Amino acid sequence: MIAERLGPTVLLIITGEVAGIILGCVLGLIGAWERKTAIDAVALTLGLGAWALPAFWLGIIFLILARGHLPMGGYATLGVTYHSVFAKWLDVGRHLALPAFTLAVMLFGSYMLIARNSSLEVLAEDYILTAKAKGLSPLRVRKDHEAAGNPGPGGRIWLGEDDHWPMHPGADRTFGGAGASGRRGCAGPGA
Numbered sequence: 001m002i003a004e005r006l007g008p009t010v011l012l013i014i015t016g017e018v019a020g021i022i023l024g025c026v027l028g029l030i031g032a033w034e035r036k037t038a039i040d041a042v043a044l045t046l047g048l049g050a051w052a053l054p055a056f057w058l059g060i061i062f063l064i065l066a067r068g069h070l071p072m073g074g075y076a077t078l079g080v081t082y083h084s085v086f087a088k089w090l091d092v093g094r095h096l097a098l099p100a101f102t103l104a105v106m107l108f109g110s111y112m113l114i115a116r117n118s119s120l121e122v123l124a125e126d127y128i129l130t131a132k133a134k135g136l137s138p139l140r141v142r143k144d145h146e147a148a149g150n151p152g153p154g155g156r157i158w159l160g161e162d163d164h165w166p167m168h169p170g171a172d173r174t175f176g177g178a179g180a181s182g183r184r185g186c187a188g189p190g191a
Contacts, residue, residue: 016103024111
């Protein structure tokens, strides 16, 4: 009984997580890049709103809004004979859309806030100011400097106690001691 429900559950979780991460990171990065503008205000309002909504309430609202347009439950339509694999996955996708969207909205708020705040932290670093002073384009600064030094979603994660990220006791041995900067437990620009 558990084994037959494991596949649909994993599919739902992966779909919702990936959609939430992508949506949250994209909106968080855009909000950080457009800081103190209307775009940032909208992104921040959406992120905080999604983060604060109760899951059960949001699910009920989405069920009411999707009534008649999307299936209300189940993994696939019962009693249907599919003529192709594509038709089966299309039916599964229709059943997956509503719960995956609800999960993505619930998760997107936290990922958006983390991506925005970590990007703002990196954008305030001296090496970003130096790159801008050299006359590099904003796109190049974001791509080459901010993305490389961003410790949150949308960038690379630094592992190190001096970067305020918890380090597993064995991580120093696992990652070979000193990082790219020569200091133990961290790597990256400005480290």
